[in-house]
Amino acid sequence: MVTGTEVITARITDINGPWVSEQLAGLGIEVAHIIVVADRPDDLEHALRFLDAEGMDLIITSGGLGPTADDLTAEVVGRFAGREMKLDVEMEAKIAAILRRFAKTRAFKVDEAAVMDANRKQAMVPEGAEALDPVGTAPGLVVPFGDGPGRVVIVLPGPPRELQPMWPVALATDGVKAVLAQTTPLHGLTMRMFGVPESEIAKSLREIEDDDGVDVEAVEVTTCLRRGEIEIDVRWREETEAVAMAVRDGLQRRHRRETFSLDGQTIDDQVAKLLKGHRLGLAESCSGGLMAARITNVPGASDYFAGSAVTYSYEAKEELLGVPKELIEEFGAVSPQVAEAMAKGALERFDADVAVSITGIAGPGGGTQEKPVGYVCFNARLADGTVIARDPVIPGGRSDIRERSGLVAMHLLRILLSGDDADSPA
DSSP states (O other), X not given: OXXXXXXXXXXXXXXXXXXXXXXXXXXXXXXXXXXXXXXXXXXXXXXXXXXXXXXXXXXXXXXXOSSSTTOOHHHHHHHHHTOOEEEOHHHHHHHHHHXXXXXXXXXXXXXXXXXXXXXXXXXXXXXXXXXXXXXXXXXXXXXXXXXXXXXXXXXXXXXXXXXXXXHHHHHTSHHHHHHHTTOOOEEEEEEEESSOOHHHHHHHHHHHHHTSOOOGGGSEEEEEEETTEEEEEEXXXXXXXXXXXHHHHHHHHHTTTTEEESSOOOHHHHHHHHTTTOOEEEEESTTTTHHHHHHXXXXXXXXXXXXXXXXXXXXXXXXXXXXXXXXXHHHOSSSXXXXXXXXXXXXHHTTOSEEEEEEEXXXXXXXXXXXXXXXXXXXXXXXXXXXXXXXXXXXSOHHHHHHHHHHHHHHHHHHHHHTSSOOOOO
């Protein structure tokens, strides 16, 4: 449960919910709900009551542990668990020491008595709870609730820089250990595909169940369109491992051409490995350097990345890449012919043995009937003349077209370097 009016109003993007969910999956705990609530005590309590009624053994909250009046999570959790709030004198002393160190770093005088009084509420702990030492100034809590054993609320601070270091400390408490003792290992795998719609994956899953006789519902399969690629997560427990493998194999068999990762590895990491021993030069127009940004985002890119020329104007294409002016005048700056000349220019200018070029119409204007908005020409080639040239129409708005252009180029580079489906040398 993520608390914070600033999260609901989108002033802050929640990263705690997904992060905690990922940690729990690794511990064999399935996450049923991620709830975002405002800093209102009634909303907090209603969310806790709902999760209790749903039979949750483990509830985790983030946020609402500060010294201000709207930080009420600890108090509300205590009331929900039926536990009276008590001053933890030892915790109060720890918070005071932190605040004194903090005050010494301030350039202006701080009223220590007022600060200590305002932060005393952070040392108020539900009776019987386990307090977790603060990473910032807010301690965490592990609060038992319900009639039976093995049900707890973990109360964590909102800032990720405080929540994440506190996580292993919470896991080591007796209350959380009792919950974890009830779990069995949860396994998972991630497949990645490119160039196939989600509807085709849904169809394939039905075929795997109907034609292959696989009980797909015995495992958890989720599909997600992420940055232009399909990400398929399969999760299972020990007794259904054979089903999970049958689902994986069935999907790969039906989408062999589109499947590029069976172990969750990203296209960026795959391309980085394939580029070892090569020297890459890029020539980008409509993507504005987005492909270069992806290449250099992976550590070690300096071993194989020579450079990129973002040649947006006609003059830049001519002067930096040596694209003939007559070629642009005859075929247009967005054309397979100019894309080819750009890639050849990148090979020469960067003394590279592999190059990729991108030139297209990102919109919203500039499109024609022959070359609509989204029309992008790619040319990926090796110095020996092996080439992959494509000119699709990419859907979406300007930012979508630009980002997806970089993605398409990454996949063309992967195919070129792996030797799969490349065109004849030209």
